């Protein structure tokens with residue numbers, strides 16, 4: 321599954337299939353409940369952010385989910401998140417469709433903060449650490465080993 325700007329979301333059936341392929345085993349009821357929690361009609365489509373949330377609710381290891389999300393956001397598949405891809409992530413996180421908050425400067429600042437090795441793009445570890453800190457699930461130092 322790959323959500324792209326041309327394809328804004330996935331259906332319940334696709335979400336369940338995608339979760340199976342990721343090694344999870346959600347029931348119809350789990351997925352349907354998530355849909356109703358999100359206030360979506362049964363045939364409504366889930367966007368990428370919603371799917372990441374759905375995965376998080378079913379998965380006990382958020383780092384695994386974030387690694388998976390990294391691959392979804394790496395839309396050109398070069399194995400790193402560049403500035404353009406990061407901008408899309410930030411717009412999603414802050415739900416900033418109007419672009420009031422997420423401007424070039426904001427993206428630059430976030431990139432600078434997260435880009436630990438200074439090569440101008442985000443490697444998977446930098447991406448995971450950035451979001452772990454941002455979501456408050458792991459406030460520990462970015463250089464320590466994962467908290468279990």
Ligand SMILES: [Ca+2]
Nearest residue numbers: 394398400401
């Ligand atoms: Ca990329």
Ligand SMILES: [Ca+2]
Nearest residue numbers: 439441442443
């Ligand atoms: Ca980097």
